[in-house]
Each structure stands twice: as C-alpha cells, then as structure tokens.
Amino acid sequence: MKEIRLMKGNEAIAEGVIRAGCDGYFGYPITPQSEVLEYLMATATEQRTGMVTLQAESEIASIHMVYGGAAAGKRVMTSSSSPGISLMQEGISFMAGTELPCLLLNVVRGGPGLGTIQPSQSDYFQSVKGGGHGDYKMIVLAPASVQEMYDFAKLGFELAFKHRIQVMVLSDGAIGQMMEKVELDDAVPRWSDEEIVKLHPWATTGKTPDRERNIITSLDLNPVKQEIINQNLQKKFRHIEETEVRFEEFMCDDAEYLFVAYGSSARVCQKAVAIGREKGIKVGLLRPITLFPFPSKELARLAKQVKGMQAIEMSAGQMVEDVRLAVNGAVPVEHYGRLGGIIPAPDEVLHVLEQNFIHS
Amino acid sequence: MTEEIIIAGFGGQGVLSMGKILAYSGMMQDKEVSWFPSYGPEMRGGTANVTVIISDERISSPILNKFDTAIILNQQSMDKFESSVKPGGLLIYDPNGIVHHPTRTDINIYTIDAADEAAKLGLAKIFNMFVLGAFLKIKPLIDDEYVHKGLEKSLPLRRHNLIPENEKAIAKGKELVTERFVLN
Incomplete structure (x- = not known):
C-alpha cells in the first residue's frame, strides 16, 4: 500500500523533490513558501539521500547556484515567492540561453512590489511570456492540489531534462499553505557521476581525451550563429507546444x-x-x-x-x-x-x- | 457526506491546531480532507481562521465563503462569520468575551464554556480540545478511535504523553456543550 500523508503544499513538493532524486536545493526564505526550505532542512537531506540543501545569501545567489549545479548535469532547484522570483530573472534568462535544465517553484503572492503575502496569480505573464530578457520559454506547470505539488516535482525534473529546459511550477499561497492528503510513491535514486556522464554528454563533468571541451555559455557575438541558436531554441519550443500540453x-x-x-x-x-x-x-x-x-x-x-x-x-x-x-x-x-x-x-x-x- | 467548517478566533487560541487534529482524524477514518489556514500576520495576535472540509468525496474548492459549521472563539470572528453559516447549519461558540451574541434563527446555535472550564481544570492550554469535543458531540462525524489516531498523527512523538489529557478535554467538551435558543 502506498504511503499517505496529510501535508502542506510546500512540504509536499519538498518531499517530492527528495524522492525525485534531486541533487541540490538553493534558496532564500520568503512567505508564503518558506516551508520548502524548512522541510528540506528538517529532513536533513544530506543524510537521507546526499542531496544538498543550502540557504543562500540571496535569491540572486540561489539562482546562480542552480545555474552552476545544472551545468554539471545535476538535478537542482530553487523556490521563492513573487518578489524573489523577480530577482532571479537574469539567472533564468542565462539558463534559457544555455539550455540548462532546472526546477523552479514560485509560490505566488500578491504584487506588485512587496505587495502582500496572500495568494495571487499575478505572475502569469512573468512565467509564461518570459520574465527575463530574450526570446525564451519555460515549461510552466500549474498545480491545483497538494498532490500535484508533490507529483510535479518528479514530472518537472523529467520534463526539464527531456527538453533541456527550465520548468517552473507556478503555484500560489493557497496551494502552498493548505493541507491535503498526499499519496507518496517510491523514491528515484540520485544519478551517480557515471550516469550523468552517460545521460548528459553536454554537462561539464570534466574533460576526457575522447571528446571536446563542453562549454556552457549564452554568449555568441557572431549574429549569424546567434540567429541559428535562437532558431533552434524556437524549434524546441514549438516541439514542446506539440507534445507537452496538459489539461x-x-x-x-x-x-x-x-x-x-x-x-x-x-x-x-x-x-x-x-x-x-x-x-x-x-x-x-x-x-x-x-x-x-x-x-x-x-x-x-x-x-x-x-x-x-x-x-x-x-x-x-x-x-x-x-x-x-x-x-x-x-x-x-x-x-x-x-x-x-x-x-x-x-x-x-x-x-x-x-x-x-x-x-x- | 461533506462537512464544510470554519474555525475562527484569536491567534494563539489553537484554532489552526484544532483544525489540524480534526483534519488528521478525518483522514485516519479514510475521509477526504482539506485544511486551509489564514496565514501570516494573524499568527502573531489578531484573528486566525482555518477552513476544514471533511468529505466522502473528492473535495472541490478548499476555499469557501459559506459553511455548514462555524466554530467561533472571539467577537471579531462572530461578527465576520455568523452570516456565513448556511441556513440550517451549525454555530458553536465560547461565550467568554462575546458581547454581541448571535441572532440568527435559521441556524442551530450551541455554546461551550471552554475557556472557563478549561481554566478550572488547569487545562487552559488545551481549551481548544473542549471546543473540538463540543463540535464532535453535535456532529459525530469521526469516531473516538480515529480522533485518537488523529492526535497521534498531529502531535509530535515527544508530546504523545499529552494525548490522554487531550482526550479528557474532548470528553469534557462533549458533556458541556449546550444548545442556545434565540428568541424571535
């Protein structure tokens, strides 16, 4: 029989990422999502699976730690709420430019500015139309229950690595704070270093004599090349539009x-x-x-x-x-x-x- | 069966934890449950409330504005939620601190002297369990054995020694609950 627990949405996604084989969480507290970091800390993820849980000095540091972890082919994530997600937009755009997979969670609160800590859905444009600069898209998943907060951890990582894209779980203060029953499934183990080398040949896992260096950068000053990079990104987004619609x-x-x-x-x-x-x-x-x-x-x-x-x-x-x-x-x-x-x-x-x- | 409940009072009265124990107990009896709190500044004084739904079916909206039962523990909450009880619904309140008593005649109203009685018995800290008992007496949705399991689930292990005391308070609440008649 599957394990059933009564959990807050924020706790459910935290348990979800541990069981999805997450390698690292980097975040900074903000209401109404601080339970994510609290749960991971209280669970002592390093002892449980070896997953790193780290409270960074800011949201900007968090997203760039995610950038680094993702470049190494790891399953990494951050979470925040609206004002904190705004701070992360530059890093997200850089990850879009380098096609790095990651899981992002926004437990939306009312804005603009510091606004309120109560639930809102006013970050739709930011998530769906691209909050950072440049022509890019993220896959955006919108959970409507605590169960989906849990489920979208694993689904989010799967989609992120399948398409080498950033996956945003766009939740809100209500889903994050409420408790419902959650059915938990078995944990997926974290990837070993060997598995990462095999599964993600693009990752910066250390150069070996049999291949060229992997360079993760969004910079290419040659406009002809940059246009091709952008066209390839667009091709990927169209493919996602054809294959990943869920409702x-x-x-x-x-x-x-x-x-x-x-x-x-x-x-x-x-x-x-x-x-x-x-x-x-x-x-x-x-x-x-x-x-x-x-x-x-x-x-x-x-x-x-x-x-x-x-x-x-x-x-x-x-x-x-x-x-x-x-x-x-x-x-x-x-x-x-x-x-x-x-x-x-x-x-x-x-x-x-x-x-x-x-x-x- | 679907029971939609609002519990409201001051922050610190155990409003959220009463809701949590109720939700856990419902879950242990294999019901669908949801628990949606007011959160944030309310936790540090001011008013706090929680919506708890217990149902045999999948729960649609965990967020509501009409309730089958309102459990009210202060005047502000009475002012806010008396009108939110569905016609024929239930309102339970602790008259301690209530100046303006409910006046509706289309709902069932009960009182529970939880704060006073709990203080007399030296159980002031778990006065919310008297209130929970009062509710379970009027609406016996959950059997005692599952309330016990709910307490086990919602209290941390190091607090399990307090379960008999909590159960005593719940039993006392069941005894003390009194119907209040509103005169037309």
Missing part, C-alpha cells in the same frame, strides 16, 4: 458555458460548476495544467461547442489573453479576477458567469 476537463462534454481557470482558482471554479449544475446551468471547467504550452487547441475545439468562456484568475487579466488568442473571436471570452491576495468564492464566480452570459 483537465470537468463536466465539459455537454457544457454550454465554460470556466477557464488554473491553480487554486480552478478549485474554486470546480465548486462553482457543481453549484451551477444543481441550478440546471450546463457549465464546465477547463483547467490548464501546463500554462506553457497552453491548451490552445482544446480551447479552440470547445469554442465550437460553448456559448461563452469565463476566465477566472486572481489577477487583473493575464491568462485570459491566451484564452482569447486560442478562440480567436469564435465566442465571447470574459475575465473576472480578484486582486491583492483575495480569493474569489465559488458562488461569486458563478454569479459573474451568469451575469455575463445568461442574464445579459
């Missing part, structure tokens, strides 16, 4: 109206769907699990079926832009969001949908 549908089969929401907003909408169905409203929910790549094709398909889509986000309207791009005017798409750390209630979002599409 969940809830009561969509006969839906006339559709909520589109991710993360904790999707949980609120799931309840709103249940209330709506009791009232006889044929409403469903599409929950993007990957925000990049976005489930655009599925939304375009559903646009032929439903009369309207209601995006719900704890932001002033960020994901809704991608929903509108996906349906391309086929059906009306409305946005509703609460700001500054407020979570909308299920009957509140249902009321908005009714006002926008049914009683209008």
Whole structure:
C-alpha cells in the first residue's frame, strides 16, 4: 500500500523533490513558501539521500547556484515567492540561453512590489511570456492540489531534462499553505557521476581525451550563429507546444458555458460548476495544467461547442489573453479576477458567469 | 457526506491546531480532507481562521465563503462569520468575551464554556480540545478511535504523553456543550 500523508503544499513538493532524486536545493526564505526550505532542512537531506540543501545569501545567489549545479548535469532547484522570483530573472534568462535544465517553484503572492503575502496569480505573464530578457520559454506547470505539488516535482525534473529546459511550477499561497492528503510513491535514486556522464554528454563533468571541451555559455557575438541558436531554441519550443500540453476537463462534454481557470482558482471554479449544475446551468471547467504550452487547441475545439468562456484568475487579466488568442473571436471570452491576495468564492464566480452570459 | 467548517478566533487560541487534529482524524477514518489556514500576520495576535472540509468525496474548492459549521472563539470572528453559516447549519461558540451574541434563527446555535472550564481544570492550554469535543458531540462525524489516531498523527512523538489529557478535554467538551435558543 502506498504511503499517505496529510501535508502542506510546500512540504509536499519538498518531499517530492527528495524522492525525485534531486541533487541540490538553493534558496532564500520568503512567505508564503518558506516551508520548502524548512522541510528540506528538517529532513536533513544530506543524510537521507546526499542531496544538498543550502540557504543562500540571496535569491540572486540561489539562482546562480542552480545555474552552476545544472551545468554539471545535476538535478537542482530553487523556490521563492513573487518578489524573489523577480530577482532571479537574469539567472533564468542565462539558463534559457544555455539550455540548462532546472526546477523552479514560485509560490505566488500578491504584487506588485512587496505587495502582500496572500495568494495571487499575478505572475502569469512573468512565467509564461518570459520574465527575463530574450526570446525564451519555460515549461510552466500549474498545480491545483497538494498532490500535484508533490507529483510535479518528479514530472518537472523529467520534463526539464527531456527538453533541456527550465520548468517552473507556478503555484500560489493557497496551494502552498493548505493541507491535503498526499499519496507518496517510491523514491528515484540520485544519478551517480557515471550516469550523468552517460545521460548528459553536454554537462561539464570534466574533460576526457575522447571528446571536446563542453562549454556552457549564452554568449555568441557572431549574429549569424546567434540567429541559428535562437532558431533552434524556437524549434524546441514549438516541439514542446506539440507534445507537452496538459489539461483537465470537468463536466465539459455537454457544457454550454465554460470556466477557464488554473491553480487554486480552478478549485474554486470546480465548486462553482457543481453549484451551477444543481441550478440546471450546463457549465464546465477547463483547467490548464501546463500554462506553457497552453491548451490552445482544446480551447479552440470547445469554442465550437460553448456559448461563452469565463476566465477566472486572481489577477487583473493575464491568462485570459491566451484564452482569447486560442478562440480567436469564435465566442465571447470574459475575465473576472480578484486582486491583492483575495480569493474569489465559488458562488461569486458563478454569479459573474451568469451575469455575463445568461442574464445579459 | 461533506462537512464544510470554519474555525475562527484569536491567534494563539489553537484554532489552526484544532483544525489540524480534526483534519488528521478525518483522514485516519479514510475521509477526504482539506485544511486551509489564514496565514501570516494573524499568527502573531489578531484573528486566525482555518477552513476544514471533511468529505466522502473528492473535495472541490478548499476555499469557501459559506459553511455548514462555524466554530467561533472571539467577537471579531462572530461578527465576520455568523452570516456565513448556511441556513440550517451549525454555530458553536465560547461565550467568554462575546458581547454581541448571535441572532440568527435559521441556524442551530450551541455554546461551550471552554475557556472557563478549561481554566478550572488547569487545562487552559488545551481549551481548544473542549471546543473540538463540543463540535464532535453535535456532529459525530469521526469516531473516538480515529480522533485518537488523529492526535497521534498531529502531535509530535515527544508530546504523545499529552494525548490522554487531550482526550479528557474532548470528553469534557462533549458533556458541556449546550444548545442556545434565540428568541424571535
């Protein structure tokens, strides 16, 4: 029988990375995600699996430690919350430029600036459109439960190494702080040095006579070469768009109206769907699990079926832009969001949908 | 069965830990559970609250604004959450420190003199367990043996010597809970 525990989202992902064979965590505390570092420290990861857990002197130091660890072919990660993730953007862009795999966790709080410590989803643009400079994309996973916080640790590392890309788990204060049941699976062992050499021939594992030096750099001053580097990156992003889209549908089969929401907003909408169905409203929910790549094709398909889509986000309207791009005017798409750390209630979002599409 | 509960009071009254023990106990009885706290500055004084859901089915939203049960431990929380109880729902409160008592006539209201009784018995630190007992008396969702297991799970090993005391407080809470009738 599988082990079941009651855990906070932040604790679940910390346990998840240990069991996913993570080699190193480098981070700096910030509410509402400090439990990640606390859990790893309390678990004494060095004794348990040999995984390094290190509190760096800042977020900027953390991301560059991740950069170094990733260059050596290790499974490494950092976590922070919104203001701390902003500080890391330069390092993330450098990792995009060098195609280094890593796992990043943003337990989003309200902004801008120091904002609030309460949950928000206002970092969608930063995560999905590229918070750092240059043309790059990360794979962005949006957990909607504590179980997914756990699951996305292993999935995140798998995707990161499969595509040599940065994977961002875009969570929020609600998912990070709440407790739910989590089913734990068996641990994946950390890679040995020999395995890293074999699996990741690009890694800086020490030059051997049989190969050229591996150089990890994002700098190439020759524009012709730099254009090719960029074109190859774009090719990879298109491939990811074709192969890695993930989403969940809830009561969509006969839906006339559709909520589109991710993360904790999707949980609120799931309840709103249940209330709506009791009232006889044929409403469903599409929950993007990957925000990049976005489930655009599925939304375009559903646009032929439903009369309207209601995006719900704890932001002033960020994901809704991608929903509108996906349906391309086929059906009306409305946005509703609460700001500054407020979570909308299920009957509140249902009321908005009714006002926008049914009683209008 | 789905029971949606808000527990609210001052930070330091054991609001979050009461919710945690309830959630663990539910989990031990093989229920679906969720525990969503207010977090941050509330922990250092001010108000704290936690939403606990216990269900036979997968839980949709762990974040709610209407509840089957409100467990209220101070006036601010009474002001905030009395109106959030669903019609026909349950409100349990400790009258200690309450000036404006609840006035709704479409819900069931009970009181538990937890703070006073706990102080008398020298158990002031676990007065929240009196309140938990009161709730479990009115809504016997979880059997005693699973509450015991819930205590084992939520208390660190070095505190397991306190489990009998906690169980005594829960039993006492069950005895003390009293229905309060609101006159029209």
